[in-house]
Amino acid sequence: MFFQFIDILGTIAFAISGALVAMNKRMDPFGVLIIAFVTAAGGGTLRDVMIGIEPVSWMKNMTFVYVVMSSAFFAVLFRKRINYLRKSLFLFDTIGIALYTVVGVETGIIAGLHPLICIALGTMTACFGGVLRDMLCNEIPVVFRKEIYATACILGAITYVVLSFFYEDKSILYVISGLVVITIRLVAVRFQISLPTLYNEEEGKDAL
Amino acid sequence: MFFQFIDILGTIAFAISGALVAMNKRMDPFGVLIIAFVTAAGGGTLRDVMIGIEPVSWMKNMTFVYVVMSSAFFAVLFRKRINYLRKSLFLFDTIGIALYTVVGVETGIIAGLHPLICIALGTMTACFGGVLRDMLCNEIPVVFRKEIYATACILGAITYVVLSFFYEDKSILYVISGLVVITIRLVAVRFQISLPTLYNEEEGKDAL
Amino acid sequence: MFFQFIDILGTIAFAISGALVAMNKRMDPFGVLIIAFVTAAGGGTLRDVMIGIEPVSWMKNMTFVYVVMSSAFFAVLFRKRINYLRKSLFLFDTIGIALYTVVGVETGIIAGLHPLICIALGTMTACFGGVLRDMLCNEIPVVFRKEIYATACILGAITYVVLSFFYEDKSILYVISGLVVITIRLVAVRFQISLPTLYNEEEGKDAL
Numbered sequence: 001m002f003f004q005f006i007d008i009l010g011t012i013a014f015a016i017s018g019a020l021v022a023m024n025k026r027m028d029p030f031g032v033l034i035i036a037f038v039t040a041a042g043g044g045t046l047r048d049v050m051i052g053i054e055p056v057s058w059m060k061n062m063t064f065v066y067v068v069m070s071s072a073f074f075a076v077l078f079r080k081r082i083n084y085l086r087k088s089l090f091l092f093d094t095i096g097i098a099l100y101t102v103v104g105v106e107t108g109i110i111a112g113l114h115p116l117i118c119i120a121l122g123t124m125t126a127c128f129g130g131v132l133r134d135m136l137c138n139e140i141p142v143v144f145r146k147e148i149y150a151t152a153c154i155l156g157a158i159t160y161v162v163l164s165f166f167y168e169d170k171s172i173l174y175v176i177s178g179l180v181v182i183t184i185r186l187v188a189v190r191f192q193i194s195l196p197t198l199y200n201e202e203e204g205k206d207a208l
Numbered sequence: 209m210f211f212q213f214i215d216i217l218g219t220i221a222f223a224i225s226g227a228l229v230a231m232n233k234r235m236d237p238f239g240v241l242i243i244a245f246v247t248a249a250g251g252g253t254l255r256d257v258m259i260g261i262e263p264v265s266w267m268k269n270m271t272f273v274y275v276v277m278s279s280a281f282f283a284v285l286f287r288k289r290i291n292y293l294r295k296s297l298f299l300f301d302t303i304g305i306a307l308y309t310v311v312g313v314e315t316g317i318i319a320g321l322h323p324l325i326c327i328a329l330g331t332m333t334a335c336f337g338g339v340l341r342d343m344l345c346n347e348i349p350v351v352f353r354k355e356i357y358a359t360a361c362i363l364g365a366i367t368y369v370v371l372s373f374f375y376e377d378k379s380i381l382y383v384i385s386g387l388v389v390i391t392i393r394l395v396a397v398r399f400q401i402s403l404p405t406l407y408n409e410e411e412g413k414d415a416l
Numbered sequence: 417m418f419f420q421f422i423d424i425l426g427t428i429a430f431a432i433s434g435a436l437v438a439m440n441k442r443m444d445p446f447g448v449l450i451i452a453f454v455t456a457a458g459g460g461t462l463r464d465v466m467i468g469i470e471p472v473s474w475m476k477n478m479t480f481v482y483v484v485m486s487s488a489f490f491a492v493l494f495r496k497r498i499n500y501l502r503k504s505l506f507l508f509d510t511i512g513i514a515l516y517t518v519v520g521v522e523t524g525i526i527a528g529l530h531p532l533i534c535i536a537l538g539t540m541t542a543c544f545g546g547v548l549r550d551m552l553c554n555e556i557p558v559v560f561r562k563e564i565y566a567t568a569c570i571l572g573a574i575t576y577v578v579l580s581f582f583y584e585d586k587s588i589l590y591v592i593s594g595l596v597v598i599t600i601r602l603v604a605v606r607f608q609i610s611l612p613t614l615y616n617e618e619e620g621k622d623a624l
Contacts, residue, residue: 022352026407030359031352045258050461052470054260059325076406117475131552136339138348140554144438144447151446198492199442230560234615238567239560253466262468267533284614344547346556 003099003174008067010096013089014040015068018133019075020082025137029076035133036072040064042129047104047121051111090189098181100126101153102174105160115161122157123150126181148188156181211307211382216275218304221297222248223276226341227283228290233345237284243341244280248272250337255312255329259319298397306389308334309361310382313368323369330365331358334389356396364389419515419590424483426512429505430456431484434549435491436498441553445492451549452488456480458545463520463537467527506605514597516542517569518590521576531577538573539566542597564604572597 018039022032041058048056058064075082082089104125108118127143127150134141143149160177167173187193226247230240249266256264266272283290290297312333316326335351335358342349351357368385375381395401434455438448457474464472474480491498498505520541524534543566547557559565576593583589603609 023406025348025352027348027352028354029406030362031349032406034352049257049465050470050472050475052260052468054258055319055321056258059258059321062322062324065322065324079406111471113471113475114478114481116478116481135343135551136349136352138346138554140441140443141447141552144441144443144450144552146444154446198439198445198448198495231614233556233560235556235560236562237614238570239557240614242560257465260468262466263527263529264466267466267529270530270532273530273532287614343551344557344560346554 004063006095006099008063009092010099011040011064011067012071013092013096014129015071016075016082016089017093017130019072020079021133021137023076023079032076033069033072035136036075037068038136039129039133040068040071042132043100043104043125043127044129046128046132047107047125051107051113051121053107053111094182094185095178097126097149097153097185098156098178099174101156101181102160102177105157105177106170106173109161109164118161119154119157122160123153126153146194148185148194152181152184152188155184212271214303214307216271217300218307219248219272219275220279221300221304222337223279224283224290224297225301225338227280228287229341229345231284231287240284241277241280243344244283245276246344247337247341248276248279250340251308251312251333251335252337254336254340255315255333259315259321259329261315261319302390302393303386305334305357305361305393306364306386307382309364309389310368310385313365313385314378314381317369317372326369327362327365330368331361334361354402356393356402360389360392360396363392420479422511422515424479425508426515427456427480427483428487429508429512430545431487432491432498432505433509433546435488436495437549437553439492439495448492449485449488451552452491453484454552455545455549456484456487458548459516459520459541459543460545462544462548463523463541467523467529467537469523469527510598510601511594513542513565513569513601514572514594515590517572517597518576518593521573521593522586522589525577525580534577535570535573538576539569542569562610564601564610568597568600568604571600 015036018036019032021039022035025031027035041056041064044058045056048054101122103122105118105122107125108121113121130143130149131141134143156177159180160173163173163176223244226244227240229247230243233239235243249264249272252266253264256262309330311330313326313330315333316329321329338351338357339349342351364385367388368381371381371384431452434452435448437455438451441447443451457472457480460474461472464470517538519538521534521538523541524537529537543559546559546565550557550559572593575596576589579589579592
């Protein structure tokens with residue numbers, strides 16, 4: 001029950017973020033719906049397809065489908081007021097990637113894959129919806145440029161894998177590694193922490 | 209027989225549309241062939257992969273492969289005269305999306321998926337080849353901006369699903385829902401009907 | 417043993433080529449790693465997913481994963497000196513596409529697919545990593561514009577398929593068709609050979 005509630009919050013945040021990007025690109029209602037859907041379902045779909053879980057999960061989860069459709073509809077309807085919700089959406093989104101990460105890792109473990117692959121699957125589940133959204137909107141994926149998003153997922157996924165060697169109880173694993181993702185992301189955003197850049201100032205100026 | 213003939217017409221239209229876009233981007237013969245192929249096969253491939261029909265359908269359908277290759281070759285050869293065929297191509301394309309839509313819905317029903325998912329699969333089969341074509345050509349997918357295309361598919365797919373509760377005979381379902389797609393598209397293009405835009409004039413001017 | 421060595425060389429070249437493009441786009445370390453991975457694994461992943469080999473091959477091949485990660489790390493570390501390695505990298509890359517091509521064809525043959533599909537799978541395995549890399553970096557795929565790369569793969573794949581009707585011994589097939597790919601590419605680059613363009617000078621000027 002609790003996890004399903006979290007899941008819905010995350011889906012709402014992902015779907016609305018997709019819808020907002022699509023409206024920024026002035027897409028029509030159909031495009032907005034598709035981008036909302038791709039943002040929310042893309043990571044999990046890629047994971048399922050590469051592991052061989054087919055039909056992919058969301059096709060058997062109508063709650064998910066209804067939540068995405070309602071969120072996209074909501075975003076279109078209140079697109080001018082959605083700014084007021086920015087903080088809630090950021091929080092939902094953070095909760096969402098935390099849950100998506102642990103679900104992705106768990107799926108890999110169930111499929112009997114190597115721990116490193118499980119970590120990749122967790123990160124992919126959380127991040128690739130956004131990557132697909134940006135590709136469809138003809139942008140370089142933002143997650144490749146603002147690394148703290150992915151870093152939080154990777155560290156959460158590592159936590160899950162490491163703890164899974166010691167604990168059997170999945171609820172504990174879910175909560176602890178989920179909290180790792182959430183904490184890192186909140187702290188990083190609050191204190192504007194980011195990984196050291198690969199490129200020095202000079203190079204930066206050249207590019208601009 | 210009749211459906212196979214229709215299928216080939218649709219494939220030709222999709223492949224040529226892909227080849228034309230690729231040549232507009234000044235791609236080489238290899239690129240033109242690939243884009244033609246992706247445009248014709250992309251929607252069905254995505255559908256098959258997500259449902260778990262593998263190897264994907266076109267790998268076992270050599271007629272399809274030959275038709276796409278010939279169409280791409282034809283488009284390259286007569287690229288300067290293809291304007292004369294614009295009306296025929298538009299008609300083929302309309303027939304093509306109608307057939308692709310019903311085939312997609314039917315595939316979902318056979319896989320035992322929820323009606324809403326079947327509608328999504330029908331629309332995806334018809335529209336995603338064009339989406340992939342535009343992504344490969346570095347454009348925002350046109351189908352997300354000119355919604356009548358997708359709307360026709362969605363309404364046709366809904367028709368199919370609803371009718372399938374009442375009729376057993378698939379030929380009837382195919383013909384009626386196919387005609388719905390074709391009629392909506394032709395009427396919309398003829399009378400320049402489109403969904404009301406999400407963005408008002410002012411916003412529009414800002415963007416331009 | 418020998419083939420595994422070749423495989424690693426190819427993977428290194430692909431991963432570094434991905435990392436370099438990603439750094440050109442000023443991506444962060446996470447983005448660089450992902451693009452390196454996608455470049456090296458993309459073609460094979462698409463092939464496996466469309467045929468239905470799941471989990472996809474690289475998920476069960478940790479050597480591959482480690483090689484990609486080390487190569488990306490190496491590319492980031494020595495990004496300013498990597499120019500000195502350009503010739504070696506070009507050679508590795510040529511060897512890499514040769515091997516990827518024959519592996520792709522072979523996978524199709526094992527799956528019992530039509531020879532034409534096998535040729536497509538070989539070319540896809542060799543070329544689609546680069547296509548995905550360019551899509552993620554928001555570029556029109558270079559392979560669609562400089563056709564000699566794909567042409568070499570196609571001819572090598574055809575060689576493999578034709579020879580496979582006459583020879584049983586896979587090592588011979590691998591070596592001969594691999595050498596076809598390598599020779600064509602080296603000769604083409606050395607003598608700047610390319611297919612005749614579809615577009616005449618005039619059209620070219622118009623576009624510029």
